[in-house]
Amino acid sequence: MAKKKTTTSATPFIDALRVGEGFVLADADTRSTPAFTGDKVQGKEALVAADDELDTLQEQLFAMSRTGDTRRRLLLVIQGMDTSGKGGIMRHVVGSVDPQGVSITAFKKPTAEERKHPFLWRIRKALPEPGIIGVFDRSHYEDVLVVRVHDLVPPQQWARRYSTINDFEKDLVDDEVTVIKVMMHISPQEQKERLAERLARPDKHWKFNPGDLDERQHWAAYQEAYQVALDRCSPAHAPWFVVPADRKWYARLAVQQLLLEHLRALDLTWPTADFDVAEQTARLEQMR
Numbered sequence: 001m002a003k004k005k006t007t008t009s010a011t012p013f014i015d016a017l018r019v020g021e022g023f024v025l026a027d028a029d030t031r032s033t034p035a036f037t038g039d040k041v042q043g044k045e046a047l048v049a050a051d052d053e054l055d056t057l058q059e060q061l062f063a064m065s066r067t068g069d070t071r072r073r074l075l076l077v078i079q080g081m082d083t084s085g086k087g088g089i090m091r092h093v094v095g096s097v098d099p100q101g102v103s104i105t106a107f108k109k110p111t112a113e114e115r116k117h118p119f120l121w122r123i124r125k126a127l128p129e130p131g132i133i134g135v136f137d138r139s140h141y142e143d144v145l146v147v148r149v150h151d152l153v154p155p156q157q158w159a160r161r162y163s164t165i166n167d168f169e170k171d172l173v174d175d176e177v178t179v180i181k182v183m184m185h186i187s188p189q190e191q192k193e194r195l196a197e198r199l200a201r202p203d204k205h206w207k208f209n210p211g212d213l214d215e216r217q218h219w220a221a222y223q224e225a226y227q228v229a230l231d232r233c234s235p236a237h238a239p240w241f242v243v244p245a246d247r248k249w250y251a252r253l254a255v256q257q258l259l260l261e262h263l264r265a266l267d268l269t270w271p272t273a274d275f276d277v278a279e280q281t282a283r284l285e286q287m288r
């Protein structure tokens with residue numbers, strides 16, 4: 001039998017995708033597959049193959065939080081242009097974890113109530129409890145993305161938000177939150193194809209929003225706003241990861257592997273029993 005080909009390269013996804021000094025978004029190839037040498041079929045297989053490990057690690061995280069071993073939780077922030085595949089991450093990556101172990105929050109245009117408060121108010125309310133993987137479908141970064149592109153607040157106000165965000169995320173990390181920020185990076189051509197598909201298929205019309213075409217016209221301004229957010233909000237304790245997302249199968253695998261690599265680094269274990277196992281086993285055996 002042929003030896004099974006390894007398809008993940010030696011480089012961890014964390015290292016291949018992390019935004020470092022001098023990162024240029026415009027130079028990142030949206031069709032590339034960093035840290036993975038396999039094709040689509042192998043990529044889909046690799047995704048399914050790692051489902052159980054992700055689920056088990058989350059359960060360990062939860063178990064340890066219940067026994068007071070750790071207050072650790074994860075926050076996965078997913079950002080990206082319209083059609084970049086954020087929904088697919090929720091279904092195909094986060095969907096493999098026990099629903100009791102995850103909390104997903106989708107951030108929309110702020111409500112009247114939310115607008116009365118500072119921009120982080122609704123974000124703080126949605127933070128995960130210990131043991132839980134919190135997932136943000138859009139996030140506080142919209143407050144320096146859509147808000148910056150459309151000047152929804154005066155420039156002096158959004159300009160201050162980068163350091164406010166850095167302070168906020170530093171507090172999270174100090175409070176045992178592992179922060180993983182992912183930008184799903186697609187090309188404008190790929191977006192056009194995905195929007196066209198939404199228009200061509202009646203079962204996808206519900207996903208189409210005529211406003212997406214208006215936003216598409218601001219593509220360059222969005223890319224610039226992303227570049228600034230990546231530059232200014234990538235400290236070592238909470239860097240951004242840019243995931244090439246023109247290939248859906250790769251983007252899903254990459255986000256899953258980023259989650260796995262962060263979870264593995266936490267050295268999770270099953271909590272030791274706080275009762276005498278032999279004694280309880282003997283008791284049970286004596287029962288009818």
Ligand code: AMP
Binds near residue numbers: 082108138139143
């Ligand atoms: P969707 O993710 O397709 O459901 O769209 C959500 C919409 O809400 C997007 O157009 C976002 O730009 C918008 N949105 C999210 N957060 C904010 C915010 N803080 N300010 C203004 N618009 C926002």
Ligand code: MG
Binds near residue numbers: 083207209212
């Ligand atoms: Mg949308």
